[in-house]
Amino acid sequence: MNTSVISTVIVISAAILIWAMIGYAYPKAGYEESKVPKYTLPDPLVTLDGKKVEDEKTWREVRRPEIFKIFQEEVYGKCPGKPKGLSFSPDGADEDFFDGKAAMRQVTVKFTDKKDGPKMSILIFLPRKVKWPCPIFLTLNFYGNHSIHPDPRITLSNGWFRNNKKYGVVGNRATEKSRGARSSRWPVEKIIDGGYGLATIYYGDIDPDFHDEFRNGVHPHFYDEGQSRPDRNEWGSISAWAWGLSRAMDYIESDADIDQKRVIVMGHSRLGKTSIWAGARDERFAIVISNNSGCGGAALSKRCFGETVARINKSFPHWFCENFKKYNEKEEDMKFDQHMLISLIAPRPVYIASAVEDRWADPKGEFLSGRHASPVYEMLGKEGLPADKMPGIDKPVMGTIGYHIRTGKHDVKEFDWEQYMKFADKHFGKK
Numbered sequence: 236m237n238t239s240v241i242s243t244v245i246v247i248s249a250a251i252l253i254w255a256m257i258g259y260a261y262p263k264a265g266y267e268e269s270k271v272p273k274y275t276l277p278d279p280l281v282t283l284d285g286k287k288v289e290d291e292k293t294w295r296e297v298r299r300p301e302i303f304k305i306f307q308e309e310v311y312g313k314c315p316g317k318p319k320g321l322s323f324s325p326d327g328a329d330e331d332f333f334d335g336k337a338a339m340r341q342v343t344v345k346f347t348d349k350k351d352g353p354k355m356s357i358l359i360f361l362p363r364k365v366k367w368p369c370p371i372f373l374t375l376n377f378y379g380n381h382s383i384h385p386d387p388r389i390t391l392s393n394g395w396f397r398n399n400k401k402y403g404v405v406g407n408r409a410t411e412k413s414r415g416a417r418s419s420r421w422p423v424e425k426i427i428d429g430g431y432g433l434a435t436i437y438y439g440d441i442d443p444d445f446h447d448e449f450r451n452g453v454h455p456h457f458y459d460e461g462q463s464r465p466d467r468n469e470w471g472s473i474s475a476w477a478w479g480l481s482r483a484m485d486y487i488e489s490d491a492d493i494d495q496k497r498v499i500v501m502g503h504s505r506l507g508k509t510s511i512w513a514g515a516r517d518e519r520f521a522i523v524i525s526n527n528s529g530c531g532g533a534a535l536s537k538r539c540f541g542e543t544v545a546r547i548n549k550s551f552p553h554w555f556c557e558n559f560k561k562y563n564e565k566e567e568d569m570k571f572d573q574h575m576l577i578s579l580i581a582p583r584p585v586y587i588a589s590a591v592e593d594r595w596a597d598p599k600g601e602f603l604s605g606r607h608a609s610p611v612y613e614m615l616g617k618e619g620l621p622a623d624k625m626p627g628i629d630k631p632v633m634g635t636i637g638y639h640i641r642t643g644k645h646d647v648k649e650f651d652w653e654q655y656m657k658f659a660d661k662h663f664g665k666k
Contacts, residue, residue, distance in 0.1 A: 265540055266594050274537035277570055279578040279611050291615055294581075303515065303579055305571045307468070310531070311512050312556030314470040314478045315457045320348030323486050326356060329388050337362055337427045341380075341390055344486055346453060353453050355440035356380060357483055358389060361492055362427040370497035370663055371432035372655070373483055373520075375476060375506045378402050378409070378417050379437045385415025395443040395451075420503070420647040429656040430665065432493060434483065438506060441479035442472045446553040453478070467557040473531070474556070476506065477513035484519050497521050497663055501655060503647045504596075505554065508532035515579035522662060523585045524655055527645050529596030531555060533587045533604045535573055537566045540597040573600075574607035577636070581608070582615040584662045586637035586655060591628055593645040599625060605636045612636060633658055 265271075279302060280288040288298045307313050322345045332339040340359040345352060358380035361369055376383055379392030382402065391413070396404040403412030426433050438444065442452030449455065449464045453475055458464075465471070470478065480500055488495045499522040502510030507528030514523030525533045530542040531554065545563035548555065562569050577585060587605045589598030602625045609619030618634035626632045629650065631639035637658045641650050659665070 268540075268599075271538050271540055272567070274567065276535070276537065276572055276574060276607055279575045279608065280614060288614065294611070294615065299579060302571070302575050306512070306515065306576055306579070308556075309468075309558050309562075309571070310555055310576075311474040311477070312465060312470040312558075313468055314474045317482070317485060318346055318457070320352070321346060321482060321485060322348070323489060327388070327390060332360065332386075332388075333424050333427060335363065336424070339388065342486060344482055346482065347456055349456075353441075353456055355436050355479060355482070356390065356392070357434050357436050357486060358383070359432065359434045359493075360423055360427060361432045362430055364428075365430045367492045368494035369430070369432050369492070370499070370659065370665075371434055371487070371493050372426065372499045372501050373434045373480060373487070374436075374501045375438040375441075375480065375509060376417070376421075376435050377438065377506070378404070379413060380435055381409065381414050382417040383415070383421035383435060384418055384423055387414065389414070392437050392440070394437060394439045395445075396439065397444070422649050422652055425649065426652060426656070431499075431656060431659065434487070434493075436479065436483060438476050438479075438509075442475040444472065444505075444553075446551075449553070465556065469556060471555045471557075471559075472551075472553045473505065473509050473512060476509040477516060480509070480513040481517045481519075484517060488519075495519070497659075499524060499655070499659055501526065503527055504529070504645065505532075505551075508554075511576060511580070511585075514583070514585065515576055518583070521583060522659055523580050523583065524588070524658075525586070525601075526588045526647055526651055527590055527593050527596050528587075528601070529593075531573075532596075532601075533573055533577065534597040534600035535603050535607075536562075536569060537572050538597060538600045538603075539566055540600055541595040542597070572604075574604040577604050577608035578611040581611045582617045582635065584635050584637070584658065586633075586658050588638070588651055588654070589640040590643050590645060591640060592643060596645065598640050602638055602640070605638050609634075609636060631657075633661060635662075
């Protein structure tokens with residue numbers, strides 16, 4: 236056998252071995268309802284000692300703290316409170332944006348009092364057609380504040396990014412080509428025309444989205460003496476990003492032009508998981524919106540449909556706390572599921588959105604979380620989700636829990652934003 240043939244055999248054999256290892260490491264996604272295992276969901280209205288919750292006092296003082304502790308200890312991880320060294324400083328503004336329809340501001344938030352400490356930048360648009368203080372959507376973004384709109388007045392983020400030539404990211408850094416690269420997901424002018432402000436932050440400012448044993452981002456700045464990584468029940472990246480949203484809320488409380496009682500936290504995909512956890516842990520958020528959040532977000536884990544607990548933990552070992560990994564391929568051992576996470580937002584409004592082609596995120600599982608959280612809302616005197624079965628495609632349902640499944644893929648579309656503004660109008664009493 237000649238050398239070239241031997242080399243070819245070696246390459247093919249190595250490829251087969253790699254694929255075999257990948258298949259073992261990452262369980263194959265299931266997309267057949269007939270293969271969804273039988274499961275029993277824990278009742279969010281039954282306490283750990285078996286008592287039925289029938290009033291708001293018991294919910295607030297007993298059951299809600301029980302559920303919150305489960306998710307804090309077993310899924311996302313505990314994180315610090317508001318840091319003593321937190322500070323805010325203006326970093327550029329323009330009061331004449333979109334032909335005078337909006338004001339644009341940029342604010343730097345420093346998490347510690349150290350000169351070279353971690354910080355994040357908030358990009359804010361405020362509509363001029365409404366009386367200030369105005370309601371606002373607070374969101375995280377994937378490719379930098381500059382990526383949501385091409386205007387050069389927006390500061391080019393200088394953090395770490397995943398390489399993507401299409402979005403102008405080279406050498407893990409943004410370039411001028413990055414400006415407006417993700418504007419399709421951000422109909423900023425339409426949001427402004429709807430009478431809402433928009434505040435957004437690059438999530439990598441808080442914690443870069445790659446696993447380096449938590450040596451980057453905010454984590455090492457809050458370790459105890461002698462600590463080098465979070466404990467098993469302490470914050471992964473999702474909890475860190477949610478913590479960052481709370482620090483943005485701290486800023487909003489200092490800004491007289493923004494209505495701190497009408498802040499809507501919204502996120503897509505992994506940032507949809509983040510928005511739900513942020514809304515669960517910080518009750519200052521008036522409305523919570525999850526867009527295509529899937530496993531570890533709105534979707535029920537026990538269905539094992541699409542992305543599973545094992546798959547997400549092996550693909551992204553830094554997202555959740557270490558304790559969550561003990562449920563890899565053992566969802567039946569979970570004494571909780573994501574409907575209980577949604578229930579933590581009660582009685583505040585929450586909206587869950589899916590997409591037809593986003594089967595990875597399990598649209599039915601996302602809907603069911605809202606459905607099974609409804610009894611908590613109803614016990615608290617709210618409507619819950621006004622649908623027993625999944626609604627038709629592009630036909631939203633809106634109670635205190637809202638839901639839609641739209642045409643298309645895993646993405647954020649103008650249709651989504653239209654529903655989110657209608658939902659906010661409904662609950663804020665806007666005409």
